[in-house]
Amino acid sequence: MTARARNATIVAATLVLGVFASWLALGWGGPALVTKVGEVASVAASAFAACCAVAAVHATRGRQRMGWICLSVGMFGWVTSDLLWSYFTHFAADAPPSPGVVDLGYLLLPASACLAALLVPFGGLRSTLRIVLDGALVATALFAIAWTTFLRELFAVTNVSGLELAVSVAYPVGDVAMVTFALVIVAQSPPGLRMCPALLAAGATLLAIFDSAYVFTATYGDAPSNVIVIGWLTGLYIIGVGALMVRRLPATLLRATPRAVFWVPYVPVPFALFLGARELFAGESVPILIAGIVLIFVALARQFVLLDENRRLLAAVADMALRDPLTDLANRALFNDRLAHAIELRGRTGAPVGVLVTDLDDFKLVNDSLGHPVGDELLRSVGERIQSAIRTGDTVARLGGDEFAILVEDAPAIVEQIADRLVQAFEEPFTVDGRSVDVRLSIGLATAVGDAEVSAEELFKRADLAMYSAKRAHAGSRSFTPDMRQDATELNLPSQQDRTGGCGGVARIEFLGDLRRAIDEHELDLVYQPKVSLRTLKAVGVEALIRWPHPEFGLLEPADFLSLARENGLMEALTDFVLDRALEDAAGWRKAGVDMPVAINLSAPSLNDEALPGTVLSALAKHGLPPAILTVEITEDVLVSSVARARSVLDELRSSGVRVAIDDFGSGYAAMTYLHEFPVDELKLDRQFIGPIVHDERAASIVLSVVNLANEFGLTCVAEGVEDRATAELLRTYGCEFAQGHYFSKAVTAEAIRHCCAPTDATLSSAEATRPSWA
Structure with a gap:
């Protein structure tokens, strides 16, 4: 009812x-x-x-x-x-x-x-x-x-x-x-x-x-x-x-009985x-x-x-102290106790001991997009699937979050077989809350064999380092090797992928702390990628792109830290920062006589937040800007937990005058679904389709079809990643109105937008047409 x-x-x-x-x-x-x-x-x-x-x-x-x-x-x-x-x-x-x-x-x-x-x-x-x-x-x-x-x-x-x-x-x-x-x-x-x-x-x-x-x-x-x-x-x-x-x-498993229940009768x-x-x-x-x-x-x-x-x-309290309440698996305390007992037994009998540490890839995205109840249901299903892939005598524990561990008291070959079975078991997607969710495990293996002495803490640490190595390499599973320790403790992060948080140990913790501090103290910055009319070569808007001037690693781009922010629940704070800073800059441009629309990207949690329209309108009012000056961009591969809720959020934004765009159109799986389900004003074609259109007829046909589709729907079409004149000219003949890319300008600072040169009246069809300069 x-x-x-x-x-x-x-x-x-x-x-x-x-x-x-x-x-x-x-x-x-x-x-x-x-x-x-x-x-x-x-x-x-x-x-x-x-x-x-x-x-x-x-x-x-x-x-x-x-x-x-x-x-x-x-x-x-x-x-x-x-x-x-x-x-x-x-x-x-x-x-x-x-x-x-x-x-x-x-x-x-x-x-x-x-x-x-x-x-x-x-x-x-x-x-x-x-x-x-x-x-x-x-x-x-x-x-x-x-x-x-x-x-x-x-x-x-x-x-x-x-x-x-x-x-x-x-x-x-x-x-x-x-x-x-x-x-x-x-x-x-x-x-x-x-x-x-x-x-x-x-x-x-x-x-x-x-x-x-x-x-x-x-x-x-x-x-x-x-x-x-x-x-x-x-x-x-x-x-x-x-x-x-x-x-x-x-279904309450254990709850304290009120004291009155005992004496009132x-x-x-x-x-x-x-x-x-x-x-x-x-x-x-x-x-x-x-x-x-x-x-x-x-x-x-x-x-x-x-x-x-x-x-x-x-008895129940004693048991629950050693059990994970969500999955009913062993918890960290019970796992450590059994691992210590296995190592002690190995000291007397020489029996091999193996540890596998596993972590779900992109589990934070599931929690943020589909909600924590669905995430909990997925964790229970993951625990059941892990149990189905191991032997009866092995110990499976949930250590916390989306991290699981397995204790195997047998030869290294058995440990590797279990890792292979786990990888195969996760080839099949999970069905949670009526949705098909595809998740993968990153598995780290470490074994204690032979005469070498190793403590329980050291064996677990080796498996943990191997797991982070597997996660960085997207390798499924990896066995511990000594060089992994050096990679994990190296403070000068050697590669871009390490900077995303894929490293383990001290470096990952310090990098995450730096990111939290940068967000709290507004140490991040924005640059702006101009959106140019292919007919007039005039800038008709800009897209805000976040940058992090890290004191040790230099200027970091979103790919260097967004995955870490997503995994640790920082996306909402980042979105709030970008919204406020972009509107602040737009207000400064307007005072300087440059009336420039600005676009920002939305994360999945923001799209599922019914309070978002109020937040956006409050920010616009704070800076004295009309809603029409702002465009919100949703990436096509955003995982939406409730289509109805997301549609309601976007409807409210559009009804207030804010424009909605689908970013990276064609890069994910939900292109036609998003066009059908969500109210949008603009399609931004992904650069992977734009780059080869000059020499690849199939890519050109796809782009032409999408441009025609956008025109049929009454949508603005924007081509991303335009790198040369030939590509820009071809897009204009296709009927594409706007474009972004390094051919026109790299991402520039807010000051460069304020002091930009006067727009040229040249068009691409003119022989004298030249690339405008913003920097």
């Missing part, structure tokens, strides 16, 4: 309850009509609660669903009894038998509610038997209190039979047990999930109170008063609303013992004697159950 339908149902039920309650309270139409209205209202309220319970059945699953099925049965029992009561009252010759089938239907509710409470999947190691004993303890104590205060004298005066006594007592006892179980469930519920059980407990409490009042009046032969009927109606209404507010419960016991003892000293009372025996037995049994729960809790 949708939230709108649920709210409408609650409002309608509230209005109907208000009408019935007012009618009964004010006595409209006389006693006879009021009695009939009360019967109709009771049937309507119980039917409402029963239908809401059925709706809760459809909204839940597992043990929670079974609980709601039980409660639904109890509610329909109440509806049946209401109908039977009306039938016997108005259509049958005789009064309804008491006790009889009508009582059976009403008593079915507390019985089914208690059973439903036992099926609720709360409490972790909580024993179902303990919940039963809690209910029995409270119900027996309250019965003893009620018997000594008024029930004994009441039944002595009315001289009821044993069966009638049992049925009459069953009402309050059953209701008390139902309320007790409901309160226990409320106490066990985690914050944020207490609304539904709290409403059920409130409704059950009202039914218990007015059931007891009914038993008292019925004993003297009186019909239920209008106040009692209104109490029943309100209790049933609240139960129905509680059913509508149900939320699917998480004992609250009525001292009063029951005091009143019961006074009753026994005053004379013989069989019900009190039986209640006392039951209390003692239940209290002792509950203590034994609590002791057993504590024992199992300690």
